[in-house]
Structure formats: C-alpha cells, structure tokens
Amino acid sequence: MTNINEDYIEGYIRSIIPKSNENLAAIEQYAHENHVPIIEPEVAQFMKLILKKNKPKNILEIGTAIGYSAIVMAQSTDGDAKITTIERREDMANLAFNNIKSTSYSDKIKIIIGEAHEILPLLEGKFDFIFLDAAKGQYLDFFKYCSEYLVPGGVIMSDNVLFKGMVATDDLVIRRKKTIVKRLRSYLQYINNLSGYVSCVIPIGDGVALTYKEDR
Ligand code: SAH
C-alpha cells in the first residue's frame, strides 16, 4: 500500500503491536477519517524505543498536525522532558492543542504556530532529539538549522523519506511529485555522507531516516 513493504509484512508487524490507549486511538480515528498523515504504528513503536533508550530532555518537532506524534513522544519521555513543536496551519495547531489538553501533557508540549523556516532561526537552546515531519521538499534546509541545534550524541529522525517508494525508483514517480522526490534524494545523499554524522534509512512506514551526531 505504501510501496515500501509488502502488505503481509506490514499487516503482520501491526498485528503484534499493542493497541493504543483511548486518547491516541481517538486521534488515530480522526486522522484516518480526515486524511491527516500521522506516523504509522510501526514508526510510532520505533520512535518510542529510541526515546526510551536515549532519554532526551529537549525535543523539537517540525510538523505537529493534530499532535499525535507529539503525544507519543510525551508518553515515551521523562516527566521533565520538553517538546517544542512547529505547525504552520492554525486549524491543525488548534486541533493539536485540544488533543494535547485532553492528555496530561499540556505542560510538556509547546506548539509554535508558523512557517518552520521562519521559526527555526528564532529558536533558542539545544535539542537532543529532533523529529522532521513537515514539507518534505525542505528537509535539507530544515536539517541545516536542526544540526546546529542538535547536541553531540543527539538524533534527528526524518519521516516519509522514501515517499511512497518514489525516492527509490523512477518507475513510481508521479510527475507532480518530481521536485519533492529529487529533493528527498539529495537529502538522503547529504545526510548519509555528512562528516561527523551517521545516518541510516529504515524501510518502515513511509521510510524513516535516523541521523546521529557523533559525540566527539
Ligand atoms: N508529525 C505529525 C504529522 C505531521 S503532518 C504526526 O505524525 O502526528 C505534516 C504537518 O506539517 C502538516 O500539518 C503541515 O501543515 C505541516 N507543515 C508542512 N510544512 C510546514 C512548514 N514549512 N512549516 C511548518 N509546518 C509545516
């Protein structure tokens, strides 16, 4: 369905993932009905594991949508961890705000409404985990800011990097997505060959990339 994995593999993996709690299940349902592209269950699971292992205290997300991944991150980190999340659509940010309000994480998650490329230069402080999940054609621009804000030993996780498989083969590319695909390919080339960083592309969900900033 996503052109990344065979349906039976994806279906099997999803069948063994524990069910989401009530709050998240309601958001998943809304996302499904309204075509909001939230992280897939196997990506959420992977993200939880990375967060539990790395225990970041200062998280940045680009692309809040309705707050689903922000809540997943809040659930998987310590009580004193903070999440800053950027969303350019006010309607989405309002939905996220309300969704977050119905969890116990309102103090943990701060939503900033605005264009990421305008907000990013204004951010202060350092982050130890950054989740890129907004305009896919702009990942390289986002990354250049984010890598400056990332502490050594920190991780940047980028979602949708295989973009329905189009990034891996021209056979799947549809014409109006050509530019995004070209940019995502440049992005993956860049992060995979960047000195001082180690990256890895993982074929789950719509393709996830992890980038580790070396600690020396
Ligand atoms: N991370 C969310 C899904 C995000 S969908 C989750 O998994 O639950 C991507 C979101 O990024 C959309 O809501 C879109 O409005 C927002 N977005 C896209 N480009 C952006 C930009 N340049 N600046 C800020 N937000 C952006």
Ligand code: MG
């Ligand atoms: Mg995504």
